Structure formats: C-alpha cells, structure tokens
Amino acid sequence: MSRAIVEVKNLTKRFGDFTAVDGVSFDIRPGEILGLLGPNGAGKTTTIQMLLGLITPTAGSIHMFGLDLARHREEILGRVNFSSTYISMPYSLTVEENLRFVAKLYGMSDVARRIDEVVKKLEMEEFRSKVTRKLSSGQMSRLTLAKAILTEPKVLLLDEPTGSLDPDIAHKTRALLKDVRRSAGLSILYTSHNMREMEEMSDRIIFLQRGRIVAQGTAQEITNRFGKSDLEEVFLKLAREQ
C-alpha cells in the first residue's frame, strides 16, 4: 500500500472543559475515500475544520503530502479543497463569477476551460449566469461542490455534500466523485448522515462518538463487529448509547 496522503496523529481539541476531539488518529491513502461517521456533536466537523487549518488543534499533528500543516499551511491548502452543506458563496456574485474568483484565488491557469468543464460535469449550465442569491439549496450545494473540484485538489473534504440534493442529482454527484477519484487519484474524507451513501462511497469508515474513534474498518467489518445487519443499525446502537 502506498504512503498515506493524510496522516492524523492523536488529534485533540479542547474548548475549555469540553473535549470536542479526543486523541483521534487515522490516515487516508491516495485515491481512498474515508467515511467519517457519528452522531451530531461527535467531532466530525471540528476534525474537518482542523484539517482545513481553520481551528488550531490543542494537541496532535496533521500531515498532508508528508508536510506538517502547522508549518506548511499554504503549500498544503493549495492542494486541498472542501465542500459543506453549511457553507455558502458570496450571494451577490453570479455562479460563474464565484467560480472565477475561486480559480484565481488558487492561482489556476486556463480558468475559462476549467469552469466550462466543471459546470458541464455538475449540470450547472442553466444557472451559471444566475446570481447566487437566487439559487435553490440544491443548486447551492452543487456550486459549493463545483468550487471544491474546480481547483483540481488532491485531497477533498466533504461534509454532507449531498445533504440538500434531490436523489437524482445526489446519485449523479456520487458517480462524479467516484469518477474524479478514479481519474485524478483524489483522496476524500466524506461525512454524511445517509448510511447507504456511506456504505456505497467509503472504502473505510471511522465511527466517532464524543470525539473518540469507537469503531473503524470497512462497512462490512463494522456491521459484523456489532452483530448488526447494516450501518444504520450500528449508528442507532452507538448513538443511543451516548
């Protein structure tokens, strides 16, 4: 197995007396999709925000591409992107203006061609000239996903990326992500509350509870370990034990 592209060791985040993430360690290999699962407040979003350099860990280390995030923020974040149901893009700009802004921010060349490609892939032609304020929540999710893959990252952090998409677009988005993963060797950290989606998308899954890893392995390994028939039953069991 090739060397991990993301290496997280003993990652801990404390806010006063509250420990949001408690000694979490994992890695992501090139081209792998790692699912991050857990109930609300388990520490998934805090973990992703630490991986993006938005929150400083209390302890532990994050290495990507063999570099320490604390010391090589710019080099690392230029090759990483993210999408989340909980973020937005500037409302007063059109979809195309937003994408152009992101492309310039990441210093991309051949911006127009790349925007055309992404717009086509995510079926955004009909609203590419629309002001972002007027987008539906599904269209907004596609825009944030578009901005994430536009910059051709090597690591993608996706926090509930299909959360507000209809089943058809959600299905197409998953297919697109798998395709991008295959063609670009993209490594993905993926969170979702849709257990079927997690089973379909993830090569491995980490189950977080109260900031700690309580289970990890393939979906099959985790369900077997807990003696359940699927991931949803495992989720309910663990979540209700809280």
Next chain:
Amino acid sequence: MKLHRIAALITRHLYLYKRSLPRLMEIFYWPFLDLVVWGFITVYLMRFQGQLPGAVTFFLGALILWDVLFRAQQGITISFLEEIWARNLMNLFASPLTPGEFLAATMAMSVFKVAAVSMVMVGAAWVFYSYNVFIIGLSLVPFVLNLILTGWIIGVLTTSLIMRFGQEAEVLAWGMVFLFQPISCVFYPLEVLPAWLQPVALANPAAHIFEGMRIIVNGGTLPVNHLVWAFGLNLVYFALMVGWFHRTFNACKERGLLVRVGE
C-alpha cells in the same frame, strides 16, 4: 505574499459593485449628502466671516479629508463584513490565502473607495460651492496618504474586534472612527480642546494632519513637524495593529471562533 490571491479578492469585491445599488450609494449618495449639508453650513457661516477667525471654508476641505479617513477605514472593515454576511470566511481561510494577503486586499479596496468618494466630493464641492480643495496645493498628497494610513489602522483595529467578538461588534464598523473624531481636531483647532486632552490628541496622527492643513489654509508654510509626527505615529500604530490582527486571528483559530464569526 502572492499577488494573484490579493487580485482575486479585489476582483471578488469589485464584482459586488456591478449590480448593487446600496453599495453604489455608499460611494456616491452618502458622501454627496454629507457635502451638501456641510456646504450649506459653510455658506451660512461665511456671512459672518468678518466676525469669525480663520477660514470658514476650511469646513468643506476638512469634511472631504475626514471622509478620506472614514472611507479608508470602511474599505477594510466593510470588506471583512461582506465576507461574514456571505458566509465566505471559511472558503477564504481554508484556501492558501494568508491573513496578510487578506489585509492587503482590503487595503487595496479601501484605496479604491477613497478614490471614488474623493472624486465625487471634490467635484460636487467645486460645482455647488466653488470650493477647490487643491488650494492646499501639493502638500495635500502627503496629508492624504497619512489619512489613508490612519484609516487603515482604525480599520484593522475594528476588523480585529469584530473577528474576536462576532456579530455584536459589527456596529463598530460604522461607529469606531467617530470615537477618534473629537481628538482628531477635524473642524476646530487643537487649542479648543481642554488642556488635559491636548496631549491625547497629539498622540493621534489625524490631529497632526488636520492641524497641519489648517496652518497651510491660513497661509503658513508646510508644517514639516506635524507631517513627521503624523507619519511616525502612523508607522508605529500600523505595525502594532497588523501584529494585533495576526494575534487575534490565531487566538480565534485556537478558540474555534473563526468558523463561527457572524453567528
């Protein structure tokens, strides 16, 4: 510091002005309204010119120059607020953009605002009141540059406070600069202030700028001492404020506030 990232952020802010009437009003309407009100006051006071010391017309010049400082501050603070309102801070700071590049872009935006607002005000003062701000001459240039620097200092201070204290501090974007107005001696000379307040005012670069301008308008020569004091104080405060901004930025990342600012 990468120029393409600064340019990207400037472009993003300039896009906003393409189709936003309120943002255009901020540049064209409010400064114009200010000028009209102060213009009438000046016209009224000029009737008593003989009874009042100094040049009453300095009010209009002072107003235009105060707006330079005000817009320079707003250019920084409002640019930051725009990112909060658009929930775009995460997108920015999860990218390779550094806090220094962010500040540089907002400073460039403030220069754009100052230039646009100044053109409107200088033109309107000329057309409606036959007031020519350029009577001050070439010495206007170093004074204006110093005012922009002072505006940036207040802008960075305000932005840091909003980042640290969130939504409840947003009102400072419009109010903070007026905290400094009484000790900036914009419309009155330093000697009007009580004796205990004068040293405080002299620690404010803006007071040196407006005192110096008054000397020129009253026919004096370029007051180099005021200019040197203003520039020296500006440099010290600017270095301190940028340092404090970085410190606040890191503290917000420690406390998880950066991802929650504006909530």
